[in-house]
Amino acid sequence: VEETYIMIKPDGVQRGLIGEIISRFEKKGFKLTGLKLFQCPKELAEEHYKDLQSKSFFSKLIDYITSGPVVCMETNPLNAEPGTIRGDLAVQTGRNVVHGSDSPDNGKREIALWFKEGEVCSWTPAQEPWLTE
Numbered sequence: 001v002e003e004t005y006i007m008i009k010p011d012g013v014q015r016g017l018i019g020e021i022i023s024r025f026e027k028k029g030f031k032l033t034g035l036k037l038f039q040c041p042k043e044l045a046e047e048h049y050k051d052l053q054s055k056s057f058f059s060k061l062i063d064y065i066t067s068g069p070v071v072c073m074e075t076n077p078l079n080a081e082p083g084t085i086r087g088d089l090a091v092q093t094g095r096n097v098v099h100g101s102d103s104p105d106n107g108k109r110e111i112a113l114w115f116k117e118g119e120v121c122s123w124t125p126a127q128e129p130w131l132t133e
């Protein structure tokens with residue numbers, strides 16, 4: 001099963017979009033296994049985005065991600081992507097509301113970074129047989 005780390009970024013929290021965004025994942029049938037409101041320390045932000053260290057916007061990105069609480073989510077996506085959250089809700093790349101892991105390997109890496117042991121739940125949603133044959 002693939003695991004994805006999804007994060008509602010500080011602008012999404014400040015703009016009151018937590019419910020709207022989580023609702024889209026729920027409606028799509030994604031299984032949430034971890035969920036928390038979290039103030040990200042600078043060191044964690046730098047580790048999470050380490051591949052972008054050399055970019056000109058790196059320090060702006062770290063300031064942005066640590067500027068207020070984020071909502072950390074761990075999901076097991078069924079197959080399709082929720083896709084249109086940024087398209088519908090975001091205006092600029094530098095304020096793009098959500099993060100989602102870009103590969104199964106990064107999903108694993110990011111979940112280990114953002115969640116401690118015991119914070120991730122294993123459960124079977126009752127709707128599962130209604131989502132896939």
Ligand code: GTP
Pocket residue numbers: 052057060061093094095096099100102
């Ligand atoms: P896509 O790859 O477009 O699907 O999104 P991504 O979130 O994976 O983008 P990427 O890995 O390129 O960059 C990670 C994050 O850095 C983005 O989500 C933005 O928050 C931020 N970012 C990327 N480019 C810029 C930029 O030009 N300016 C600013 N301020 N932030 C940026």
Ligand code: MG
Pocket residue numbers: 102
């Ligand atoms: Mg990317």
